[in-house]
Amino acid sequence: MKILQPNKPKSRVCVTGMGILSALGKTQDENLQSLRNGNSGIASTKHLLSKYTRTHVFAEVDASNEELLNAAGLAGQAGLTRTDLLALLAFREAVKDAGLYPEQISSAGTALLSASTVGGMCLTQELYADSHLQGTGSPYLSSYACGAHTLELAKRYQMRGYTDTINTACSSSANAIMLGARLIRAGKIKRAIVGGSDSLSLFTINGFNSLQILSDKPCKPFDEHRKGLTLGEGAAYLVLEAEEECKNKKIYAVVSGYGNSNDAFHPSSLSEEATGVVAAINGALATSDLDPGQISFINAHGTATLNNDVTELRGILKTFGRIPPYASTKSYTGHTLAAAGAIEAVYSILCIRHNEMYASLYCDTPMKEFDSAPVSAYTRHAGIDKVMSNSFGFAGNCSSLIFEKA
Amino acid sequence: MYIQDLHCISPQQTQTEPFFSEPLRHYTGNKYIALEPDYAPLIPAGLLRRTGKAVKMGLGAALPLLKKYPDLDGIVIATSAGGIEDSMKFLTQIVDYEEGTLTPTHFVQSTPNSLAGMLAILSKNTGYNTTHSNKSLSFEAALQDALLLFQEGACSSLLVGNTEQFSQHNYNIESLESTYKTEPVDSDKLLKSGTSGTVCGEGAAMFVVSKNPAEALAQISDVGQISSPGQEELHACMVSFLASNQLVPDDIDTLVLGFNGDQRYDFWYSDLISTLFPSQSVISFKNLVGEYPTASAFAVWLSTMLLSGQKCPAEALYKKGMQPPKNLLIYNHSKGIQHGFILLRKAV
Numbered sequence: 001m002k003i004l005q006p007n008k009p010k011s012r013v014c015v016t017g018m019g020i021l022s023a024l025g026k027t028q029d030e031n032l033q034s035l036r037n038g039n040s041g042i043a044s045t046k047h048l049l050s051k052y053t054r055t056h057v058f059a060e061v062d063a064s065n066e067e068l069l070n071a072a073g074l075a076g077q078a079g080l081t082r083t084d085l086l087a088l089l090a091f092r093e094a095v096k097d098a099g100l101y102p103e104q105i106s107s108a109g110t111a112l113l114s115a116s117t118v119g120g121m122c123l124t125q126e127l128y129a130d131s132h133l134q135g136t137g138s139p140y141l142s143s144y145a146c147g148a149h150t151l152e153l154a155k156r157y158q159m160r161g162y163t164d165t166i167n168t169a170c171s172s173s174a175n176a177i178m179l180g181a182r183l184i185r186a187g188k189i190k191r192a193i194v195g196g197s198d199s200l201s202l203f204t205i206n207g208f209n210s211l212q213i214l215s216d217k218p219c220k221p222f223d224e225h226r227k228g229l230t231l232g233e234g235a236a237y238l239v240l241e242a243e244e245e246c247k248n249k250k251i252y253a254v255v256s257g258y259g260n261s262n263d264a265f266h267p268s269s270l271s272e273e274a275t276g277v278v279a280a281i282n283g284a285l286a287t288s289d290l291d292p293g294q295i296s297f298i299n300a301h302g303t304a305t306l307n308n309d310v311t312e313l314r315g316i317l318k319t320f321g322r323i324p325p326y327a328s329t330k331s332y333t334g335h336t337l338a339a340a341g342a343i344e345a346v347y348s349i350l351c352i353r354h355n356e357m358y359a360s361l362y363c364d365t366p367m368k369e370f371d372s373a374p375v376s377a378y379t380r381h382a383g384i385d386k387v388m389s390n391s392f393g394f395a396g397n398c399s400s401l402i403f404e405k406a
Numbered sequence: 407m408y409i410q411d412l413h414c415i416s417p418q419q420t421q422t423e424p425f426f427s428e429p430l431r432h433y434t435g436n437k438y439i440a441l442e443p444d445y446a447p448l449i450p451a452g453l454l455r456r457t458g459k460a461v462k463m464g465l466g467a468a469l470p471l472l473k474k475y476p477d478l479d480g481i482v483i484a485t486s487a488g489g490i491e492d493s494m495k496f497l498t499q500i501v502d503y504e505e506g507t508l509t510p511t512h513f514v515q516s517t518p519n520s521l522a523g524m525l526a527i528l529s530k531n532t533g534y535n536t537t538h539s540n541k542s543l544s545f546e547a548a549l550q551d552a553l554l555l556f557q558e559g560a561c562s563s564l565l566v567g568n569t570e571q572f573s574q575h576n577y578n579i580e581s582l583e584s585t586y587k588t589e590p591v592d593s594d595k596l597l598k599s600g601t602s603g604t605v606c607g608e609g610a611a612m613f614v615v616s617k618n619p620a621e622a623l624a625q626i627s628d629v630g631q632i633s634s635p636g637q638e639e640l641h642a643c644m645v646s647f648l649a650s651n652q653l654v655p656d657d658i659d660t661l662v663l664g665f666n667g668d669q670r671y672d673f674w675y676s677d678l679i680s681t682l683f684p685s686q687s688v689i690s691f692k693n694l695v696g697e698y699p700t701a702s703a704f705a706v707w708l709s710t711m712l713l714s715g716q717k718c719p720a721e722a723l724y725k726k727g728m729q730p731p732k733n734l735l736i737y738n739h740s741k742g743i744q745h746g747f748i749l750l751r752k753a754v
Binding site for chain 1: 481486487488493494496497498500501504505507508509510513514515516517518519520522523524526527529530531532533534535536537538539540541543544547550551554557558575576578579580581582583631632633634635639643743744
């Protein structure tokens, strides 16, 4: 098995700004308060139109498209999808938090790496009509592709530098963070704004339901009787800057490790041996030059599917020898797909910044195979300085990131 | 990084050598459809039945290489639309059956990373694996990722490539955006059509790239991009891109440009020629394979042919210069928004 062991880094990659919208709230602070209070965002929906809203719960951002447009100061603008709007709002909070000037955002040394799986496919009826040539065309013709929101962000902020959209399904934004960090470390760019956005859609709801891994009740990560995932939506962006660009700036954390591997087993499930999970975790440990014992907490992928949770814990056990404290915030935000890696990077960094852990919800009966349960209560003064965050996706795409106290 | 081997499925005969011994295929109208190989010897029958065209073409181009080079360190794929037909089939079922009971096959195949995943499964490759899906800068991003992996010392060889299929659904959407020509145009007259719109193509090109220059077909030196520039800004960006590779425009002997016959946008190419590269050879490629978001992967395939000594087919020779190809620059853009450049050199 090959493990990536890049050369020693030249420059530390610092996180200087974060922006986030999820079912837990529309700002970083609102998300933090919900995590501390153990308030899940999984509930009956108010805005989504789907047959399954009668029978299933979801983790919806509590705002209509109209309200999101207003919040973005774009009332009346045509052609913006919910995925675009979530992205624009999270991006705006991130660059403001990092104190970036418009010229810095648009400079050639600033990259944008984003991720979405749904893109404009949240517009089921419009896409159906346009692709079947019913009518003269909706305002969304150029908004459907998963890369469309990236172009929208680049256009709004007049970004000239490197842009990229990564699609490795549920690990997409983890890979966007990884590549942004690698470009900075290699000295190719000074700064990268990295993250992802996905909105709830009939496409993904029906897709996961057809695979029989969509839970009707709130998902139960790492519970023996878990029944599948809850779908959520949201967006998050992080501003990554080379350390020499960060003089007199607040630094939330550094991105110190990353690993990427393919499990090479099955299009929609992970191997019993956890091959890809193990390789991704080992890759992240190797790039950060850390031993497993130095990791204080793992933000698990923890989707609450039968396959993911057992494979993830097996992989952790194989690489760590013992299972360190871990939790899954999918029990708060649902699975936000391409946005999950970035949303959970924000949560991992909040753990470091405030030296605390948030309770993993809805695990009533820990899994029998492991002598271990996720963190069950909000824990302050928890000694958190190095956090691993895992993301695994369809098609075998496994990624692991490590964030450290600056 | 160095191109060791390659395989290409396109609307031209690009799968078996010699490639340009017979006249190129001419197309009339807007659809340039790839000549697909017999997949049966390559892809297990059960899988083949379930697999959509984008993934099939990608497998068809990549599997012969993965058989020859079983120990690659990773797989980096570029695709803008991915399994678009599977996406649209699944979405159509959701609407037509009003969210009834659906089978997951199309959903699983719809995700753009399904090709990279399938290649990993079929070749048991657990190395670095990712998919770039950034519209017309997807392939440029894949090359950047690969260049970085070599620079980091993280690998010694990789598979890098693209897949993009013609899809009637996407074609319909883009027709509503006035992307395509409304009158039939012959491929040999496409670049001089003087009308709005272009033609739609497809294809998959796969490359085995290595840090090792021995017996290489060509070198990919660097890749660059800029979004929504003015023309002067683009020219300045290109000059500084070349300068960062210790080159000036005069050092470039061959340009490979993305002319697509759309009079609204082709001036980006002609103005670049007159401003920075007045005497260089100019090669076109979209009159051979049509326009699609990852068409620059075909441009890299064609450029590698030229740099490794193949004669340029007459249809692709837009303007003849004085020098044989040695330092070659590919420039492609989409509707003046996403602009990418790729620098290739003759392997020494």
